Amino acid sequence: MIAVTGATGQLGRLVIDALADRVPSASIVAAVRRPAAAADLAARGFVVREADYDRPATLEAAFAGVRTLLLISSSDIGKRVAQHRAVIAAARAAGVTRIVYTSILGAADSPLMLAAEHRASEADLAASGLEFVLLRNGWYLENYQSAVGMAVQHGAVLGAAQSGQVSAAARRDYADAAASVLLRDDVPTGQVYELSGDSAFTMADLAAEIAGASGRQVSYVDMTPADYAGRLKELGLPDGLADVLADSDAGLAQGGLYGDSGDLAALIGRPTTAMPEFVVSALKG
Template sequence: MKIAVTGATGQLGNLVVDALLARGAKAADLVAIGRSAQKLEPLAGKGLETRVADYNVEQALISALKGVDKLLLISASEVGQRVAQHENVINAAKKVDVQLIAYTSIANALTGGMKLAEEHIATERLLAGSGIDYVLLRNGWYIENYTDQLMGYLNSGMVLGAAGEGKISAAARADYADAAAAVLLSEEEQSGKIYELGSDKPFTLTQLAGAVGAAAGQDVAYQQMDPEQLEKIYADAGVPAAFAHILVDTDLRVREGALEVNSGDLAKLIGRTPASLGKVIKENLDK
C-alpha cells in the first residue's frame, strides 16, 4: 500500500510524514511529493521515496502519482490559484488509478460563509465529481496562526481583531497532521467520510490575549477593531490587499461561529486530547 503526501516539504506535510512513521508506516511505503528536490532531501534521508512535482503541471503530477494507492492532497498555499491546482492533482490521480484521496479542507466549509472557504468548497465538488473515493479532513484554524505573531502581541501588548467574542476551535498543526495520518492508515472504510476537526476547547480572541499574557507574565489585551481599519493595518504591514480582506472576513465570520467545531472528531482520530492553547503558547515562548 503506497501512501503519497503532496506538499510534503511544507509545515503540515512534514508533520504528516512524521506522524505516519510514528504510527508504524514503513518509510518505503511512503511517497513524499514536493516542488523542490533539495527540500525533499531530508525526507529521502528518512527512507521515503521522493518525487518532484508542481501543482501547476499535470504531467509531472501523473508521473509523481504512479503506483500510489492513497493520496493526501494538502491544499495549495496560493489563495486564488487553488482550484486549478487541485484540479490538476485530482485529474492526475484519476489517470493513474489512485484509490483514495484525503483532502485538507476547512472547518464548516459549507456553512461558515467564509471567503477563505470558497476554493475549498470548489475542491470538494471536484472530488465529488471525480469518481475517485475521497475523505474530507476539514481542518479548523491552526493555533500557530496566532503563535506566529507572539512577538507582535507582546511588543504591543495587544491582540487586534474583528471577531468579537466568537469562539475559535483552533488546534496545533501537529494534531491535524496526526489526524491525517490516522485516516490514511486506518483499516476502516474512509470513503465518503467528512471529519470536522478542531480543539475540544474553543477560545475567543480575548481569551487568546489572556493566555499569551499569562504565559509571558505581562499584560496583553484584545482590541476589537473596525473591520475597515483592521484591513488597512494588515495592508500597511505588507499583507496583499486581497488576503487582508479575506483575513478580516474570517474574523467577521468567526463572530457567527464559522470556526467553532463541536464534533470531537480530532480527539477521536488521534486518540487523545488535542494540545491546549496554553501548552502551544508556552512551547513557542520557550523556543
C-alpha cells in the same frame, strides 16, 4: 503506497513524520513542488517525487503505484480550484484508489471567503469517481504565533473577531489525524471529518492567557474588518493575505471557526493541544 502532496510544507512534514512512525518510509511518497527542498526526506528513505500543481505533466508520474493520496490543499489562494482539479485528474489517470483532502471546518456553509475554493474542490472530488475522504481542518493554533510576539511587544492582540470563539488545535494534531485516516482501511468513501480543538477561546481569552504567561499587560483590541486589514497592510502583509485574514476574523465572529464534533480527538486518540499550552511554547519562540 501512500503519497502526500505539499510534503515539504509545515503540515506535510508532520504527516510524513507521523506516517513514518507506523509504516516503512519506502512506502511513503513525498510529492513535492521542489525536490531540492526535500533532500532530507530522500535521505530518510522516503520516495521523493516532483509534483507541482501548476505543472500537470509532473503529477501523473508522481502518483504511479500510489493507492491512497493525501491532497494537502495548496497555499496559492485564488488558484487552488484549478490546481486541485489537476491533482484529481492525474490521480485518476495514475490509478489512485482514494484521495484524502484537507478542507476547511464546516466547508459546506462556512462564512469564510477561504471556504469557497474548498467547497469547489470537495465537489470535484465527489464527481471524480474516486473514493474520497474530507478532513475539514479547523484553525491552527500556530496561526497565532505572530500575534503572541506582537502582544508581548505592544501589549495588544489585534483582530476583528469580536467575541467569537475559535476551536483551534495544533498543526501536529491535524497531521496525526491525517496519518490515522490514511492508514485506516475502515473509513468509508465520502466520510467527512469536522476537525477542531477540544476547547474554544475568544481573542480576549487569548490576550488574557498571553498576559498571564508573560507577566505583561495584554488586551484584545477589536477592530472592524476593514480597519484590521488596513493595519495588517501597514505592518507589511501583502494586500491579498491581509484581506483574507480580516475576512477570516469576520467569519470567526460569526461562529465559522467554532467546532465541537470531537472528531479530531477521536481520530488521534488523545486530547487536542490546548491554547494555554500553545501560548507557553509560542512565548519561548
